[in-house]
Amino acid sequence: MKKSYLLAVLFLGSVIGLVGCKPDQRKTTEQSSLATRPAIFNSSSTEPVASSEAAEANKENKLTFENTSYNYDVVTGATQTTFGSNPKPLYTYEEKLKKMFWSNQPPLGLLEGNYFTNDGYFDVGNHGIVEIVTDDTNKIINVEFNEYGAENYYASKYAGANKRLSDYAFFQAQNPRTDTTLVTVVNGITFVEKQMREENRITGNFETVKGSSTTAREGLMAIAAELSDEIKQPSKTRYIGYAEDFGDGLIGRLQLTVTDGKIDSARYDEYFADQPEKISADQLKKYYRQSKYYSLEYNEATNNEFVAFSDELTKAIVDQQALTIENSEVTKYPSYASYQKLTKHISL
Secondary structure, three states, X not given: OHHHHHHHHHHHHHHHHHHHHHHHHHHHHHHHHHHOOOOOEOHHHOOOEEOHHHHHOOHHHOOEEOOOOEOOOEEOOOOOOOOOOOOOOOOOHHXXXXXXXXXXXXXXXXXXXXXXXXXXXXXXXXXEEEEEEEOOOOOEEEEEXXXXXXXXXXXXXXXXXXXXXXXXXXXXXXXXXXXXXOOOHHHHHHHHXXXXXXXXXXXXXXXXXXXXXXXXXXXXHHHHHOOOOHHHOOOOXXXXXXXXXXOOOEEEEEEEEEEOOEEEEEEEEEEEOOOHHHOOOHHHHHHOOOEOOOOHHHHHHOOOHHHHHHHHHHHHHHHHOOOOXXXXXXXXXXXXXXXXXHHOOOOO
């Protein structure tokens, strides 16, 4: 009897031991398959092309949108955060960058229409700002969202920083938590912006990128939805913007808002190309997918000279109510010549 009992115990122990091994075996298999995951984007599609809606738009809104094709895992609801987890890396950083892609490029061409904006705080205090431009038929021409890190952000470097146009996405790319999704906050934002633009709506549910849905759902979608009634009517404020690829790996962008014939805001920035090989100046290649105004590293290296120039320039535009500036401190800066190229396409 005792012998039978001992045999039964040993048999049960063996079964339990085998069952206990299964999760580890499955985990190893998952990591192996994930490590061979293809790139998140189709490399042949990373050139900007004219959007399908451009053909139907007014002359001033024949825009060219960045049009990379992605292989996203999408979801229709909120996903569980991986913040605080510490998974083992599946790739080296260099391997990972070859599989990932995101774009900071603005729509190229002349964009003009009704201007609407809204902002709010979400998640742990991140500040989100959404801007929407519609045409005279109230059709959405562009939706753009920018997120700024909370002042008490855990990575203090990015407290108050623009996540879209700084190196924040590269910071995310270095984290093993994005190894399984291969996406950044910029992927999540631009994916929803495109849906809003193409579906001509800012309410209702949208697909979001798995692994980057918090900003899209709690930020962009929630803040934009508050404008749903407002954008059905003409706006007192007009948006006029023009962006041009200068051909040297830099894109210049000038944005104005005009109310009752008066310029009430102006912005000027230069965006670095999405691919470093397209940037002519070797010393600037490392800033790819960022902008001069918001790149933390670029401004540290240049002592914030571009920010000072842009702030002086845009202040002069508003103060003088003109695009031709009479201020030698502004006009002597090298980027002023680039700015002048853009003004030729804008009529006030």
